[in-house]
Amino acid sequence: MSAISRRRMITRGLAAAAGLSGLAAAGRIADRYGLVPPDHGGIYGPGATLTYAAQRLLTRNSLAREFSRSQISNPPFANEIAPPSDHFKRLQANGFKDWRLSVEGLVAQPASLSLDEIKRFPARRQITEIACEEGWSYVAEWIGTPLVDVLRAAGMMPQARYVVYFSIQGAWWESIDMADALHPQTLLAYALNDGDLPVAFGGPLRLRVPRQLGYKSVKFINRLAVTDDLKRFGKGLGSASPEGGYAWYAGI
Amino acid sequence: MAETALGVDRLAAVATRADAPRHAALVRVTHWLTTVCFLALLVSGLEIVVSHPRFYWGETGNVLTPTLFSLPIPASRATVPTGYGFVLPDQNGWSRALHFQSAWVLVLTGALYVIWGAVSGHFRRHLLPEASDRSVQAFSRALARHLRFTRPAAADAWSYNLVQRLTYLAVIFVLFPLVIWTGLAMSPAFVSAFPSTATLLGGRQSARTLHFLLTVSLVAFLLVHVAMVWFAGFGTRVMAMITGAPAPTRGPE
Numbered sequence: 001m002s003a004i005s006r007r008r009m010i011t012r013g014l015a016a017a018a019g020l021s022g023l024a025a026a027g028r029i030a031d032r033y034g035l036v037p038p039d040h041g042g043i044y045g046p047g048a049t050l051t052y053a054a055q056r057l058l059t060r061n062s063l064a065r066e067f068s069r070s071q072i073s074n075p076p077f078a079n080e081i082a083p084p085s086d087h088f089k090r091l092q093a094n095g096f097k098d099w100r101l102s103v104e105g106l107v108a109q110p111a112s113l114s115l116d117e118i119k120r121f122p123a124r125r126q127i128t129e130i131a132c133e134e135g136w137s138y139v140a141e142w143i144g145t146p147l148v149d150v151l152r153a154a155g156m157m158p159q160a161r162y163v164v165y166f167s168i169q170g171a172w173w174e175s176i177d178m179a180d181a182l183h184p185q186t187l188l189a190y191a192l193n194d195g196d197l198p199v200a201f202g203g204p205l206r207l208r209v210p211r212q213l214g215y216k217s218v219k220f221i222n223r224l225a226v227t228d229d230l231k232r233f234g235k236g237l238g239s240a241s242p243e244g245g246y247a248w249y250a251g252i
Numbered sequence: 253m254a255e256t257a258l259g260v261d262r263l264a265a266v267a268t269r270a271d272a273p274r275h276a277a278l279v280r281v282t283h284w285l286t287t288v289c290f291l292a293l294l295v296s297g298l299e300i301v302v303s304h305p306r307f308y309w310g311e312t313g314n315v316l317t318p319t320l321f322s323l324p325i326p327a328s329r330a331t332v333p334t335g336y337g338f339v340l341p342d343q344n345g346w347s348r349a350l351h352f353q354s355a356w357v358l359v360l361t362g363a364l365y366v367i368w369g370a371v372s373g374h375f376r377r378h379l380l381p382e383a384s385d386r387s388v389q390a391f392s393r394a395l396a397r398h399l400r401f402t403r404p405a406a407a408d409a410w411s412y413n414l415v416q417r418l419t420y421l422a423v424i425f426v427l428f429p430l431v432i433w434t435g436l437a438m439s440p441a442f443v444s445a446f447p448s449t450a451t452l453l454g455g456r457q458s459a460r461t462l463h464f465l466l467t468v469s470l471v472a473f474l475l476v477h478v479a480m481v482w483f484a485g486f487g488t489r490v491m492a493m494i495t496g497a498p499a500p501t502r503g504p505e
Contacts, residue, residue: 044346047353055441062445067311077314080331129312129456131440133344134329135304136314137456211441245345251441252352 034161034177038230038238039248052249059251060179064210067127072193073138078200081219082169088220091168096204101150101188105164105226108155115204118188121145121153126185128210130217133250142208144189148182151226159228162238165207166223174218174239175230175248176209185210188221213250215241273496274410276374280493282365289358290470292350297467299347302340303328307464311455320461355435362428378412379421385414401483416480423473427466434463 030036035053039045084092091099096115103111124146131137151163163181166173180186187208190197197203202219209216230238238248275283305323306315313319315332326336328343369375384390394414412420436442437450437459453459481489491497 044349044353047349047356050356051352055439059441059445062441064440064444065447065450071311073312073314073317075316077316129440131438131456132304133300133348135300135460136306137312138314139312211444213440245349247349247352252439 034179037247037249038175038236039242048247048249051247051252055249055251056177056179059211061183062211064128064185067129067139069127069141071139072127072141076138076140076192076201077136078198079132079214081200081202082171084199085169088168092199099204099222101205101221102223103150103154103226104224106157106160106228107151107226108157111154113150115190118145118150118205119190121149124184124187126187126210128185128208130208130210130214132214133246141193142187142189142210143191144187144208146184147186147188147207147224148184150188150224151181154226156226160226161228162226162230164225164227164230164233164239165218165221166225167218168220168222172218172240173234174207174216174241175227175233176212176216180209180211183211211251213252215246216250274492275496276372277496278365278368278372279374280496282361283493285361286358286365289354289361290474292354293358294467294471296347296351296354299328299343300351301464302326303342303344304332305334306332307461308457309454309461310457313457355432359432362424366424375421379417379424381414381417385417390414391418403483419473423470427470427473431463431466431470434459434466438463 027036030049030053033056035049035056037048037052040049099115101113101118103113122145123143125141125143127139127141129137129139147163151160160178160181162175162177164173164175176186185208189202189206189208190204192198192201192203197206202217202221205221206217206219207221225233227233230236234240235243237243241250242248301323302325305325305327306313306319307321307323308317309320325334326338326340327334328340330339369379381390385394391414397413398415433449434453436446437453438456443450443456450456450459453462
């Protein structure tokens with residue numbers, strides 16, 4: 001082997017090592033700044049990570065578009081829902097008076113809130129568009145309590161990184177990072193347009209996350225868990241969506 | 253004859269850099285990366301469309317609102333009325349993941365190509381029409397030659413003719429930027445930071461419809477492009493785009 005090609009191999013080896021350790025360092029920095037989604041593994045991990053990181057750098061505090069009253073879709077479209085369980089039907093028969101939202105995890109005062117207690121917080125009304133990953137969309141006025149108010153009231157701890165939220169329909173649960181959890185437009189919505197949030201739209205309580213696709217706006221919310229580690233939930237991918245092949249981050 | 257003279261000129265120009273490849277290495281690599289990404293985007297995009305093969309104009313649209321047009325295909329969602337008595341399986345999970353990952357590779361590849369093309373003079377030398385071609389007469393002559401399927405001159409193996417140049421410029425600087433823009437206009441988070449990406453197009457559903465129509469235009473380009481390559485000598489042209497040089501064994505064209 002000639003000296004030149006040996007030198008070239010050594011420089012190339014060093015460059016490759018520098019490149020790899022550079023990538024590893026970039027990964028660690030990205031993770032520290034919350035730019036790596038929980039479902040970053042697998043062959044589509046690089047794309048999902050690039051999308052989430054780029055979005056977080058661009059859209060951390062941006063507000064979803066709000067529309068005028070004349071742009072409200074009439075009627076709104078109720079997507080199909082799984083048949084309600086007997087437990088749900090009993091709660092519904094009682095006008096959801098016994099509906100409870102439990103707030104647990106990294107909070108100083110875990111709570112179990114009734115709908116009336118949630119409605120006692122200052123309400124936020126916003127006319128936003130909900131867009132399904134399938135392609136359709138509608139605009140509606142959503143009325144509810146900003147999630148951030150409930151989290152603060154429960155004494156959310158500083159190490160919180162994600163809020164996991166569960167539907168009373170056990171198979172559906174999601175999570176969002178703090179950029180979306182503390183976002184003023186993220187609502188625990190209990191009303192739609194002129195009345196209570198209908199069951200067909202996720203009533204009595206739905207988490208509205210207007211900067212992400214519809215599947216992050218989980219219907220029939222009855223449990224919130226504040227956490228610093230999504231690995232403790234389900235298969236550790238952040239939510240039920242990646243377990244079914246869909247991206248955890250749905251801001252696209 | 254002017255055409256022959258032009259051909260001789262171009263051959264002469266080529267002869268001065270006879271050892272240069274027909275296509276620069278960066279053009280070859282970005283061409284095939286773009287091809288792979290485009291096909292992945294096309295297949296995954298069609299799978300996503302199958303979940304709602306209806307198109308609208310304006311901000312909102314769903315099965316309760318009138319369509320601009322809809323595709324006469326079955327859907328992968330039971331909520332969409334299609335007239336078919338069955339529902340296709342849901343393929344949106346992997347389709348979406350593949351779509352966005354391919355989009356990233358395509359955008360990064362495109363950015364590399366555009367920066368290199370501007371810096372190296374590739375656009376100026378190979379894609380902008382030559383000075384002698386910048387006239388309506390030259391364009392109609394070139395177009396007529398194209399439409400008559402006149403077999404390309406030998407010089408065309410070494411350089412793009414006027415119709416090619418204008419078509420490639422339109423694909424690179426009009427269709428691809430628009431298809432990226434209309435795609436971003438469907439991202440609720442991106443639009444929250446840059447609302448005009450959606451509002452300038454007339455709303456979210458307009459963006460989705462335009463995204464589809466732009467894809468149709470790109471597919472039309474792809475079909476004509478492949479047909480033209482076939483017509484000009486498939487093996488030679490494809491080898492030129494892989495190895496850089498056209499095979500020397502082919503007879504006079």
